[in-house]
Amino acid sequence: MPVHVLMVACLVLATACSKEDSYLKSALRAAGDNRHELELVLQHYQNADRDKQKLEAACFLISNMPAHYSYSNPVMDDFYSKASAILGNGSLTAMEQRDSIKRLYDMEYAQFAAGRVSDIRIMTSDYLIASIDRAFEQWRGRSWNDHVDFEQFKEWLLPYKGAELQPFDDWRGLLGQKYSDAVSELTQSQADSLGTYGAIDMVRNEIHTKNTPNVFWEDENGPSLLSAECLASMTYGTCHDYVTMGTLVFRSLGLPAAVDHVPLWGRNHEGHSWFVFLSDHGNTIPTVNSLIMPAGIGFYQYERIPKVWRSCYSINRRVLEYLNTSAFAYPFDPCMADVTGEYGRTYNIEVPLSGKARLREKYVYIAMAANCGGPSWRVLDFGKVRGGKARFSNMGGQMLYIALGYDGKGLVPVSSAFTLGKDGRVELIPGYGKCKPEQYAPVRLYRKYYESYNVVSMRSRMIGGTLECSDHPDFRQHITAGRVDSVSTSVVFDVAELGAWRCWRYRSPDGSYGSLSEMEMTGKGGMQVLGGRPVSNSEAGADAAARAFDGNLLTNFESDVPDGNWVGMDYGCPVGLERVRLFARSDDNDIVPGLDYDLMAWNGSDWVTLTSFHARNGYFDVQAPRGVLLWLRCRNRGMNERPFVVDDDNAIVWW
Numbered sequence: 001m002p003v004h005v006l007m008v009a010c011l012v013l014a015t016a017c018s019k020e021d022s023y024l025k026s027a028l029r030a031a032g033d034n035r036h037e038l039e040l041v042l043q044h045y046q047n048a049d050r051d052k053q054k055l056e057a058a059c060f061l062i063s064n065m066p067a068h069y070s071y072s073n074p075v076m077d078d079f080y081s082k083a084s085a086i087l088g089n090g091s092l093t094a095m096e097q098r099d100s101i102k103r104l105y106d107m108e109y110a111q112f113a114a115g116r117v118s119d120i121r122i123m124t125s126d127y128l129i130a131s132i133d134r135a136f137e138q139w140r141g142r143s144w145n146d147h148v149d150f151e152q153f154k155e156w157l158l159p160y161k162g163a164e165l166q167p168f169d170d171w172r173g174l175l176g177q178k179y180s181d182a183v184s185e186l187t188q189s190q191a192d193s194l195g196t197y198g199a200i201d202m203v204r205n206e207i208h209t210k211n212t213p214n215v216f217w218e219d220e221n222g223p224s225l226l227s228a229e230c231l232a233s234m235t236y237g238t239c240h241d242y243v244t245m246g247t248l249v250f251r252s253l254g255l256p257a258a259v260d261h262v263p264l265w266g267r268n269h270e271g272h273s274w275f276v277f278l279s280d281h282g283n284t285i286p287t288v289n290s291l292i293m294p295a296g297i298g299f300y301q302y303e304r305i306p307k308v309w310r311s312c313y314s315i316n317r318r319v320l321e322y323l324n325t326s327a328f329a330y331p332f333d334p335c336m337a338d339v340t341g342e343y344g345r346t347y348n349i350e351v352p353l354s355g356k357a358r359l360r361e362k363y364v365y366i367a368m369a370a371n372c373g374g375p376s377w378r379v380l381d382f383g384k385v386r387g388g389k390a391r392f393s394n395m396g397g398q399m400l401y402i403a404l405g406y407d408g409k410g411l412v413p414v415s416s417a418f419t420l421g422k423d424g425r426v427e428l429i430p431g432y433g434k435c436k437p438e439q440y441a442p443v444r445l446y447r448k449y450y451e452s453y454n455v456v457s458m459r460s461r462m463i464g465g466t467l468e469c470s471d472h473p474d475f476r477q478h479i480t481a482g483r484v485d486s487v488s489t490s491v492v493f494d495v496a497e498l499g500a501w502r503c504w505r506y507r508s509p510d511g512s513y514g515s516l517s518e519m520e521m522t523g524k525g526g527m528q529v530l531g532g533r534p535v536s537n538s539e540a541g542a543d544a545a546a547r548a549f550d551g552n553l554l555t556n557f558e559s560d561v562p563d564g565n566w567v568g569m570d571y572g573c574p575v576g577l578e579r580v581r582l583f584a585r586s587d588d589n590d591i592v593p594g595l596d597y598d599l600m601a602w603n604g605s606d607w608v609t610l611t612s613f614h615a616r617n618g619y620f621d622v623q624a625p626r627g628v629l630l631w632l633r634c635r636n637r638g639m640n641e642r643p644f645v646v647d648d649d650n651a652i653v654w655w
Helices: 003-011 020-030 032-048 052-067 075-087 094-113 125-141 150-156 171-178 188-211 228-232 239-252 317-325 453-460 542-549
Strands: 069-071 116-118 257-262 272-278 284-286 309-311 336-338 346-352 363-371 375-386 389-396 399-406 411-413 417-420 426-429 440-445 466-470 479-483 490-494 500-507 518-522 533-536 566-576 579-583 596-602 607-614 620-625 630-634 643-646 652-654
Touching: 020 032, 020 052, 032 052, 032 125, 052 116, 052 125, 052 150, 075 094, 075 228, 125 171, 125 239, 150 257, 171 228, 171 239, 188 239, 188 272, 228 239, 239 257, 239 272, 346 417, 346 426, 363 389, 375 399, 389 399, 518 542, 518 566, 533 542, 542 566, 596 620, 607 620
Parallel strands: none
Antiparallel strands: 069 116, 257 272, 257 309, 272 284, 309 336, 346 389, 363 375, 363 399, 375 389, 399 411, 399 417, 417 426, 440 620, 466 479, 466 500, 490 579, 500 566, 518 579, 533 566, 596 607, 596 630, 630 643, 643 652
């Protein structure tokens, strides 16, 4: 369980009382020996600086401070200092810097990083007063946040930190100075014309120019580097690292920003983070891809969104009540706000509990399917049981869910798996049992994962392409061996009757940029015909041509020009082929010959294996039960796998 959950559960005890002064009193008690420092802040705004809003802001920060935490060992300041020096070493690539910092952390500091302490026990009055004054100066002195009211200010600009474990340093001063070149030159009239959106985008571009971000996967990195010096020289990080850094930069310039996060996309095992800001119109505008893209572009319209959380400073009292009363105490972040409704229609739903459900508490948990070393369920939120039904709020539609409950040992399924449709209808999926013969359907499986927006788009680019053969490397004279009319995973042309030819090529349709993953030439007996020289149009280049014959479905032939592209093989002399197979650009989630697979079914409490096979083709024919949840598991490689159902028409419906 994360340390901050324990802190909130142990330190903030006044959850039953709704009065803000009760939260303040509870926080001051939690401060222990550090209480005097917090009282000095309150006295300062009661006596020396009699600004009622600043006093209220101080109360807000102190009341919610027990939920926020820092490293307890000051030696971590040394780690940040050494990490900053490595980031400043221009002779190292971003990857080399990352690896050096990770080694430094693992060898010298990981043992100290485990110690955490609530900010309420270490905050100094001088730091908090300086932070509050600077935030008010930015709020009241910048024209691009005139639309930000006091309540919004407290969440979007006031907080002294933007992420847990961020040290108490002068991040507002350092970041605000480094990234203010463009906006500091604006006249008042120009600032008024640009508004928040324009100013945000100018600063975002300046971050790109000065830092050249490199986004790496989370499991490849060490700890997030959150000191002001590290953030100012940041050369690598995850999407979450970069949007956190960007949000702090924006706030240092008085621009109201926050971080939103989806724990899992609707049909994926991964989540994503991005920043949002308050526009001049008073609505929140999201970005799409860390700091790379301008804000306001259509937000992932092809993704299904089960739940979105916003990182806040204030404690979510609903979550706090749960943490203080739940017997299971799942480690929900107490400083997250549910903002799913800002990203689409949501539904309050109720699901009947299964007859065998045995719960030890009133709480239930809604989860979605994910691949975590195999098919499993990942918790998204909690709800309560009323009238024999599990009730959940603000859930995104077009999703597969299940309700879990605590049986005294752990979380177990307490409902059938169910789908929540676009229209809000809940439909239960029965668990796999003893099916009658007529309930099985002949199904040909091609994939273990749904065809994403990108895959469908890339495959459609091949439609209209042609297979051609010639005895001339420049194809000045050629015949057309076939045309691509539709694409699933690949297109096969039987060409034995065409005889022997020196050159074979795929000519892509105009507007497609080439877009081909692999070109496979086979002779008699299905053996690949090797020994030729990859060729293509000059605009694509020799390297691009070679990628169409490297046996890797994740490398692609692609050109920088949209029209006139082709790729093929020059054998140097006439060669007869039996067939040519063209593989569309893909995600390597098709069934791959040579790999091992398990077809599994959900029986209501666990995943059971129906059949296993060694793939000999790019598909597998099976008699599959209709209407139950199935999962195709690859035992050799890959994380992208999703459950599916065979419907009454014998079609596969992915979830």
